Amino acid sequence: MLDVAEARARLLAAITPADLVGRRLALAEAAGQIAALDVDARVANPPFRRAVMDGYACRAADLPGPLPVAFEVPAGSAQTHLDAGQCARIFTGAPVPDGADVVVPQENLRAHEGGVLLDPSTQAWIRPVGDDIQIGQRLVSAGQALGPVELGLLAAGGHADVAVQSALKVALITTGDEVRPPGSALESGQIHSSNAVSLMALLAGWGVQAEHHHIADDYQAMVSALSELSARCDLVVTVGGVSAGDYDWVRPAIQALGQIESYRVRMKPGKPFAFGQIGTTPVCCVPGNPASALVTSLLFVWPAIQALRGQQHGDVRLPVRAKFTTTAAQRRRFLRVRWDGDGLRVHANQDSGSITPMAWATGLAEIAPDTAVADGDSLVYWPFSQWF
Ligand SMILES: Nc1nc2c(c(=O)[nH]1)N[C@H]1C(S)=C(S)[C@@H](COP(=O)(O)OP(=O)(O)OC[C@H]3O[C@@H](n4cnc5c(N)ncnc54)[C@H](O)[C@@H]3O)O[C@H]1N2
Numbered sequence: 262m263l264d265v266a267e268a269r270a271r272l273l274a275a276i277t278p279a280d281l282v283g284r285r286l287a288l289a290e291a292a293g294q295i296a297a298l299d300v301d302a303r304v305a306n307p308p309f310r311r312a313v314m315d316g317y318a319c320r321a322a323d324l325p326g327p328l329p330v331a332f333e334v335p336a337g338s339a340q341t342h343l344d345a346g347q348c349a350r351i352f353t354g355a356p357v358p359d360g361a362d363v364v365v366p367q368e369n370l371r372a373h374e375g376g377v378l379l380d381p382s383t384q385a386w387i388r389p390v391g392d393d394i395q396i397g398q399r400l401v402s403a404g405q406a407l408g409p410v411e412l413g414l415l416a417a418g419g420h421a422d423v424a425v426q427s428a429l430k431v432a433l434i435t436t437g438d439e440v441r442p443p444g445s446a447l448e449s450g451q452i453h454s455s456n457a458v459s460l461m462a463l464l465a466g467w468g469v470q471a472e473h474h475h476i477a478d479d480y481q482a483m484v485s486a487l488s489e490l491s492a493r494c495d496l497v498v499t500v501g502g503v504s505a506g507d508y509d510w511v512r513p514a515i516q517a518l519g520q521i522e523s524y525r526v527r528m529k530p531g532k533p534f535a536f537g538q539i540g541t542t543p544v545c546c547v548p549g550n551p552a553s554a555l556v557t558s559l560l561f562v563w564p565a566i567q568a569l570r571g572q573q574h575g576d577v578r579l580p581v582r583a584k585f586t587t588t589a590a591q592r593r594r595f596l597r598v599r600w601d602g603d604g605l606r607v608h609a610n611q612d613s614g615s616i617t618p619m620a621w622a623t624g625l626a627e628i629a630p631d632t633a634v635a636d637g638d639s640l641v642y643w644p645f646s647q648w649f
């Protein structure tokens with residue numbers, strides 16, 4: 262069995278980024294998209310020497326005055342020039358006149374009949390050209406997600422649109438003759454396909470174009486589905502049918518079309534997780550138990566998606582105090598836990614087949630193999646908020 266870190270490293274080593282250069286979108290349309298190319302600044306921010314206080318622009322050497330107010334500079338004014346021995350009334354966001362080297366906030370003003378008397382300020386209150394963004398500066402890199410801040414940065418750097426990746430195509434294959442669509446009347450031995458709904462929602466949140474297929478427990482049907490979907494998708498994710506049962510056709514079907522790593526992962530939940538390739542298309546096989554399917558999707562499928570998009574992967578793992586005890590276990594555990602303001606509580610039901618504990622939890626607590634947990638121990642907490 263492989264440890265989680267090694268299984269991840271092998272999976273990522275076998276992935277090369279997909280060819281996803283798509284179209285150009287106006288910045289207002291691009292929220293949630295991923296940059297297809299590196300983008301550099303065309304203009305500086307600020308583009309001119311900018312006043313950052315309402316007050317008076319003048320030369321520091323002329324302070325405290327009194328100085329006559331020569332003219333006014335509201336925001337949006339064109340560049341002006343100030344002679345020595347004068348000041349200009351200026352407002353936040355306006356271009357500081359050439360010749361002025363300080364803006365004195367209006368709070369520092371003492372009225373005077375022949376002009377204004379100004380107490381020198383502790384700082385100049387002028388932002389130089391390019392203080393925030395310099396021309397040519399890298400604004401976003403290919404593969405970077407375009408959120409509110411990145412889009413604002415592109416606008417400030419002189420861009421109106423951005424090249425975005427086309428959506429990664431992911432096929433989700435659920436298996437199991439006992440698994441029925443949501444809402445269907447259940448006959449003896451049947452359950453509803455909660456995984457299909459959960460994982461499709463997860464994939465949608467990750468911005469991929471996902472399609473779901475349910476395949477019967479039949480070797481030939483699995484081979485056909487995998488063959489067709491791996492040919493036209495960037496990633497295939499199978500759910501269930503991957504452990505040791507007589508109807509677990511996923512491994513032999515992938516083996517027939519490509520290759521599959523024979524390891525299992527020393528983790529709970531998620532031990533049967535497997536990874537393979539058909540042609541150049543990676544295939545992630547998550548176990549059918551709902552907690553196992555979710556946890557392995559978060560720990561393996563998400564980094565695989567990021568690697569296919571050429572994105573840097575980074576986990577959010579926080580040291581947080583346990584408010585529970587458990588005895589040691591052989592596999593690395595990812596317990597469903599809840600952050601309650603000053604520590605982590607654990608759900609009493611850690612069965613891989615249960616969904617309720619995941620709905621209660623706010624994340625996972627990682628416990629190393631052969632390690633017991635005492636109340637107050639520092640644990641590695643993986644908040645769900647990094648994924649959904
Ligand atoms: N002899 C062994 N048996 C099992 C082993 C083992 O090592 N030796 N591993 C166990 C572990 S650990 C897990 S986890 C499960 C996972 O097995 P599979 O990935 O093959 O999953 P299935 O057997 O197909 O299903 C497991 C469980 O999940 C339910 N399921 C399946 N699909 C869905 C779905 N779409 N929505 C909701 N629930 C689903 C299925 O009905 C089963 O109850 O294997 C252990 N067995």
Ligand code: MOO
Pocket residue numbers: 528529530531532533548550552553613614
């Ligand atoms: O690894 Mo399974 O997911 O323990 O139940």
